[in-house]
Amino acid sequence: MSAYSDLMAFVRETEALKQIQGRLGWDQETVMPSGAAAQRAEEMAALDKVIHARCVAPQLADWLEAADAEDAVAESQLYQIRRAYDRAMKVPVELSAEITRVTSLSQGIWAEARADDDFSAFSDSFEEVLNLQRQQASALAGSDGDLYDALLEDYEPGATGDSFAAMFDEMRPRLVALRESVLSSGRESPALEGHFDETAQLALSEACARAFGYDFSHGRIDKAVHPFSSGSGLDSRITTRTDPSDPFGCLYSTIHEVGHSRYEQSVSRDYLLTPIGRGVSMGVHESQSRFYENQLGRSRAFTGWLFGQCREAFGDIGVSSEGEFYAAVNNVRTGFIRTEADEVHYNLHILLRFDLERALIAGDLEVRDLEAAWNERFEADFGLAVDRPSNGVLQDVHWPVGLFGYFPTYSLGNLYAGCLFEAMRLEVPNWENALARGDATPATEWLRTRLQCHGARRGPRETIEHAVAGQISAEPFLAYLEEKFSGLYAL
Template identity: 65%
Template sequence: MSALDELLAYQRDTEALAQIAGRLGWDQETMMPRGAADQRGEEMAAMEGMLHARRTDPRLGAWLAALEGAELDPVAAAKLRHIRRSFDRATRVPARLAAEIARVTSVSQGKWAEARAADDFAAFAPVLAKVVALKREEGQALAAGGDVYDAMIDDYEPDMTAAQLDAMFGEMRPRLVALREAILDKPMPDGLTGSFPEEAQMALSRRLAETFGYDFTRGRIDKAVHPFSSGSGSDVRITTRTSPADPFNCFYSTIHEVGHACYEQGIDPDYALTPLGSGVSMGVHESQSRIYENQLGRSRAFTGYLYQQMQQAFGDLGVSGADAFYAAVNRVQKDYIRTEADEVQYNLHIMLRFDLEKALISGDLAVADLEGAWNERFERDFGYAVPRASLGCLQDVHWSVGLFGYFPTYSLGNVYAGCLHAALRRDVSDLDAQLARGDTGPATAWLRERVQRHGGLMTPQEVITQACGHAPSAGPLLDYIEAKFTGLYAL
């Protein structure tokens, strides 16, 4: 075998083991008995130790050195680029540290769920402090003298920096704040009323997943505290959650996670169990979930279809027709929860988390002071106080599992989705007529062809630029949001 053949055969086993580790995480969120948390932490640590050993194996360095300067086709060159990047980063992190992070974050996730249920940040703070200290140590190793937080962002969005994100948020914040203030001066549309049984929500949730192209022969839907998508290739699973008084929480969580899952299911099958066989970055991943959920799922055209489906499932919804239903779906209101936020306010939630986690990693904010800092910042940004921790700093799972640098990719994904939506409407002229029939096929086929099938073949910026015909910028997203909500609220 050539050096390339040996390298790719070795990498295939590493990718397969990583999928197994991911399945352990999925099980922990959905089906694992509560009493298994400590043992699962040991299992996750053992898996991470094995993966870290494979990702730092000296043979990788030898193979990569042998292939330096080799003439390769674009697919092989892209695979090599990912393997080299992974090897360079993994070799900077001690095996002891990688295993300890896996063990502590597995336990921390359970502690977070218990603290969230009890509205008790103090009970969670000690283990969170351990997570922050371990992730800071990892970030310092990865940064090798550079910016620690930038090194963390690079795990999720290669080549992105905090300075670039600060500039992007600086452009977005004034227009979003001005729009939010104008909207909140207007009367709020009525919400839904009625009975929304969990079983009926889950049944319609599954139909919506199929409507957006989710392949149930290679996936499943389960329930979790925090909706997520897991896996790639032939095993891509999603979760959602139900609320008796708010079926939109279930339906739009499902559509959002289906966007993630369809990205993974839509990747060229030839890339399965290779470095190209999953989404290229979390920003691009989020662009798919957000365009499925918002620009398609919350459009006037699709909500007309959803209105009919919900009437059949639940009967009277307490709103006076499809236009009122559209307004209810897109209602802007005072609330606390990021995952339930409307398109106007969502990115403001991200900016809050971005600033706080930068301060945690730099050491400017102590974990013990996080709840107070969150509450103070939230009241300053949104104008009202956080009543309890589950509506504040305990609402998200991310920090408990060490995902520092992840939050800003949500807003970056919104920006990418804004660019993709403008290009999609340019290329698919009868999009609204199709969505009104519940036919998402042309839209999702366009996204699969332009974005999803490429997997990790290109860089994040290249994927979006090629799909849209121009480099990504915040302008299309802001223009879309302003036009939509100016019309909805007659501003």
């Protein structure tokens, strides 16, 4: 056995344990009894200690020093292992386990506070989460590093707070101008009306998942408070949610999460349970989910098919034509909820969260002032006064579970998706015809072969540049939005 073979055998076992930990998290958010939360937190912390010990095992350094990369795949594996080892060595095992324990508990506390619309019921728990995240950031950043940048590395390697700020500075003026043009156009989009049975919603969400190629032999759909995807390789699961007054939340949450899960299902099986056997970053991951949800799922071609499916599932839905349905799906309106936001408003929701979480980690904003800061910023940006915490600071699960640095990757994913869509349209001429029949295969197969199958072989930007055979910029995404909504609102 070579040093590289020994190293990979050890790492595969560690990756398997991480999958088990992820499965415990999935169970907690879907079917775990509510009274089991305290015990689950201890179970998660215990497993985290085992995983962390393996991530900093002394033999890893010896193997990494002795291992030779015989090809490009091995070189990528070694890069990812070294990177993970270096980061794990900076975080004390007890801190890592405590973060896992506290965020496991915090998630349940947040869910109850959200249901009760009571931020004060969550603030003490969130204070604990934030303090632990600051400690982790400090350990990762060292004496002269930026705390927020240190956390960003977990989600988008190579990105910084300043690089994200520059991206938002570039995008914001045209997004705001487009929003103002749409809202002042005088056009009113139709809206769905009726009661939408939950069973029918879930059945239709499954049909949408199948239309986008989701492999149910290696996945499943369940319900959760906040939709998410979990797992990779041969077991990649998703969740969705339902609202009897609005089926779009269920259908488009499903399509979004299918985008994440199809990425994981499509990575080459040769990389199973290895560091490159998963998505390379959250920005690239979000490019897949946003591409599935928006460029494909909200296209005129797909909504034409979905209109017929909704009429069949629900009967009279308040709109009578494919054109009206397309307009309803893409209705631009100012609203509180990020996950329900139209494409024009969405990135403005992300910018708010990015600025607030950056201030929280830096210590410029404290938990006791967060709700007021959120409400003030939201009213300034959107012109609406937040009416309750579940429509404001309590709407997202990310901060309760310690995901600081995740939010800006949604907007980066939108930017990447714009580049991918521009390239795909040039190379796949029949994508709309197939999508109009409820078959996303031409588009999703292009994504699979150009991007998804490669997993983390390359860095995030290199992954997108390889897929589009060109450079990355915000222009394709902004042009896509302007073209689409200028047509919808006769601008």
